[in-house]
Amino acid sequence: MTLPVHRRIADIARAEPGRTALIGFDADLAEQTLSWGELAESVEDAAAALRAALDPDVPSCVVVEAANTLGAATGIAAALAAEVPVFPLNPATPAAERDVLLGLLGRRYGHVHLMDVGNRPGPAIVSATPPSTRDGAVAYLLATGASTGVPKISARPGPLRYDPARTPSLVIRQTGWRTGQRQLIVGPLYHAAPFTAFVDALLDLNTVVLQPFFAAQWTVDLVRRHRVEWVQLTPTHMREILMLADADPAAFDSLRALLHTAAACDADTKRGWIDLLGPERVFELYGATEGIGVTLARGDEWLARPGTVGRGVLTQLRVLGDDGAPVAPGEAGTVFMRTPQRVGRSDYVNDQLVRTTPDGFATVGDRGRLDRDGYLYLEPRDHGTINVGGEKVDPNEVEAALLAHPAVVDAVALAVPHRTLGSVVGVQVVLRPEVSVRKADLAAHCGRRLAGYKIPKHFTFVDRLPRSAAGKIQRWRLAADHEGGAPTP
Amino acid sequence: MNPTVDDVLDTGYRHPRDPVELWLARQWQEVIGFAVGIRENFFELGGNSLDAARVVNAVLEDLGVQLPLNVMTEHPTVESLAARLREHNAQLSGPLVEIQRGDGTAPPLFLVHPANGQVGPYAGLAQALGEDFSVFGLQAAGLYSDVDPVASVRAMAHSYVEAVRAVRPTGPYLLGGCSTGAAVAHEMAVRLTEEGAEVRLLALVDAGLLDTGPRFDQPPGDPAAVLDRWKELDLVPWDATPGFVGRAARVWQANEDAVRDWAPRPYSGPLDVLLSPSHDRPAFADWPSAVTREHTPRDGDVAGALRGLIGGTG
Known part of the structure; x- marks a missing residue:
């Protein structure tokens, strides 16, 4: 039995209208609560308005500015209920990057509507180029910088359906997820992991607490106060919380599981959380936005094999060499995954595809190795991408921005180790002779x-910067001089 | 400098103007990683919510105020957040003001206030000097609390030496100042060397080389009119009161009286004087010292000249 989103929400609202669906915060950080009855009403209302605004003859999508607020969460739910492809946008995206993203959406959709704060669709932004005609409905679209840091958009085939056996996926069910649980969402809704956790929560009767922005002590307080049972955090969140003076294990009594994803988690942080919660409540998931497969490692597995991201769950893993042949256990290569759970084939809107072998193994280009028991270990990425607390930054994009400043002659961007974010962007800049410029001016220019x-x-x-005769930056020559040793990958 | 470049480079740095702004600007510098002016937007410079949480935490620890966690979203500039904390100026009204925390390779530079008693304008100098230099300001008593201003160079030097010794018990010491601050720094250097400490630098700067903030040419008649003028010139926060003008006038008068009643004693160390080519020769160029070295900074670059002096001796 599967149900469309609007039916599922209506069913819940009819059965348990007074049950709490969402807990959020307004601009003054006053707590607000929405019951399932109220949520269903707002969703129905906004979905009807959205459907009425669309031109049925033009492929259209809707963009929701996805701050972690009740309004944005309702807007997303309404788009899913109306079965209009929804793109959650970071509200703080600078105009230039926003234009790029809207342009990418415009390649597929003739009309792009921006949802306003009252969850009413704005007028259509008409695509300059005729949209490519592709088959298949899309449930939602997510920004992903899987390999280069240049914005890309990944589409989740739709329409979305509630299936008691598959919502959430079996993988997530293995991380202590229970129907009707209380979940805290800390990461922003415009990121893949929090977004998909929210979608699953919506269909699976969760009470969701939306933390509008991360502050370590606040996260701990919210877990304690709302008896949160399930939470997903990034390694950066985890490091910040461990640094609190009173990371009190009792605060996490209600928690059945901590799931972490995104950036690689350092061993100290991982051990700190295993100490705090016990190994059975700490889960690590590796899987790209593109949804080509996942691995899962519980804390006890990790303690037995430090550094592993686990074994495939409903996913076959293969590590292939440059020649396309499998490498021996323990040897590094490109990580390919195959899963029957893959719903259709998600693809990039901007014509870039996940690489797939003829027999259905796919990769986003990560490198790693498998041990004899099938546990995966990831290798550092080698293309210079800077990982800032899970956000991927393409050094070329930063360098291009700096070079647009009239005082800058040359620039190179590198990862610089950072206590909680893992790394941040550091730059070495060559200025024009006789010119001085404040660092804050350069930062504002980049901003x-x-x-x-x-x-x-x-x-x-x-x-000067070390460049090869061909003009290519010799990053290895910079790495040795950089403060704090070699830049982290 | 290339004029077309020059246009783009000046994004309107504005230095902090009171203790709360100075304190916040330094917190920002520590979390963001570089110095900022009071009107620059925290988030547009790369500050993130974790950085913002650190600022909020520092406010709690140092000023005892629990701000809402999202306060930086509403008040993303030093100027705007400082307006919320202005009543805490009194808590930060001790003589010693940490302007910039450097990397510790050079001893800190202590800069004594000019006749207006304020040290905000030294923040721009600290930044131009370079973020690896530690810089402290010594501000006059009576500007932000109801204590009486000190009308004696000796008494100021006495309390400032104590404040300096409290953060840096042994030398070497780097001292500087302009206007009244030149006299007080000279007196401090004499006192420190008498006490057996090493004064590695005594740099007296012609006030014409620096923007020194609000000033009086004569005792003010109408504080409200003075205040309007200062606001127009952007020398004080928008919420400054005529009461502040009154206090500033008393401080200025005390400084003027102090210098008039003071005569320099012989100083056994070298004295570096930074002169402006367009100004009359300041009196301090002829104050008694073992040796006086005269410098006229090229293009008015006081920071470059100081850097040379500190680097050359440090």
Whole structure:
């Protein structure tokens, strides 16, 4: 038995209208609560308005500015209920990057509607190019920077259906998820992991607490106060919480599971959380936005094999060498995965596809190795991408932004180790002779072009940068001089 | 400098103007990683919510105020957040103001206030000097609390030496100042060397080389009119009161009286004087010292000249 989203929400609202669906915070951080009855009413209302605004003859999608608020969550739910493809947008995206993303959406959709704060669709932004005609409905679209940091959009085939056996997926069910649980969402709804956790929560009767932005002590307080049972955190969140003076295990009594994803988690942080919660409540999931397969490692598995991201769940793993042949256990290669759970084949809107072998193994380009028991270990990424607390930054994009500044002659961006984010962007800059410029001016200049996490935090002014005869930056020559040793991958 | 470049480079740095702004600007510098002006947007410079939480935490620890966690979203500039904390100026009205925390390779530079008693304008100098230098300001008593201003160079030097010794018990010491601050720094250097400490630098700067903030040319008649003028010139926060003008006038008068009643004693160390080519020769160029070295900073670059002096001796 499967149900469309609007039916599922209506069923829940009829059965348990007074049950709490969402807990959020307004601009003054006053707590607000929405019952399932109220949520269903708002969703129905917004979905009807959305359907009425669309031109049925033009493929259309809707963009929701996805702050972690009740309004944004309702807007997303309404789009899913109306079966209009929804793209959750980071509200702080600078204009230039927003244009790129809207342009990418415009390649597929003739009309792009922006949802306003009252969850009413704005007028259609008409695509300049005729949209490509592709088969298949899409449930939602997510920004992903899987390999290069240049914005890409990944589409989840739709329409979305509630299936008691598959919502959430069997993988997530293995991480202590229970129907009707109380879940805290800390990460932003415009990120893949929190977004999909929210969608599952919506269909699976969860009470969701939406934390509008991360602050370690607040996260702990919310878990304690709302008796949260399930939470997904990034390694950065985990590091910040461990650094609190009173990371009290009792605060987490209600928690059945902590799931973490995204950036690789350092061993100290991992051990800190295993100490705090016990190994049975700590889960690590590796799986790309593209949904080509996942691995899962519980804390006790990790303790037995430190560093592993686990074994495939409903996923076959293969590590292939450059020649396309499987490598021996313990040898590194490109990680391919195959899963029957893959719903259709998700693809990039902007014509870039996940690489897939003829027999259905797919990769996003991560490198790693398997041990004899099938546990996967990931290798550092090698293309210079800077991982800022799970956000991928393409050094070329940062360098291009700096070079647009009239005082800058040359620039290189590198990862610089950071206590809680893992790494941040550091740059070495060559200025025009006789010119001086404040670091804050360069940062502000980058801030007009780049999202916040891409703005360099460390500026070093140098006389020249090591470039090869062909003009390519020799990063290895920079790595040795960089403060704090080799940049982290 | 290339004029087309020059246009783009100036994004309107504005230095902090009171203790709360100075304190916040330094917190920002520590979490963001570089110095900022009071009107720059925290998030547009790359500050994130974790950084913001650190600022909120520092406010709690140092000022005892629990701000809402999202306060930085509403008040993303030093100027705007400082307006919420202005009543805490009194808590930060001790003589010693940490302007910039450097990397510790050079001893800290202590800069004594000019006649207006304020040290905000030294923040721009600290930044130009370079973020690896530690810089402290010494501000006059009576600007942000109801204590009486000190009308004696000796008494100021006495309490400032105590404040300096409290953060840096042994030398070497780097001292500087302009206007009244030149006299007080000279007196401090004499006192410190008498006490057996090493004063590695005594740099007296012609006030014409620095923007020194609000000033009086004569005792003010109408504080409200003075205040309007200062606001127009962007020298004080928008919520400054005529009462502040009154206090500032008393501090200025005390500084003027102090210097008039003071005569420099012989100083056994070298004295570096930074002169402005367009100004009359300041009196301090002829104050008694073992040796006086005169410098006229190229393009008015006081920071470059100080860096040379500190680097050359440190």
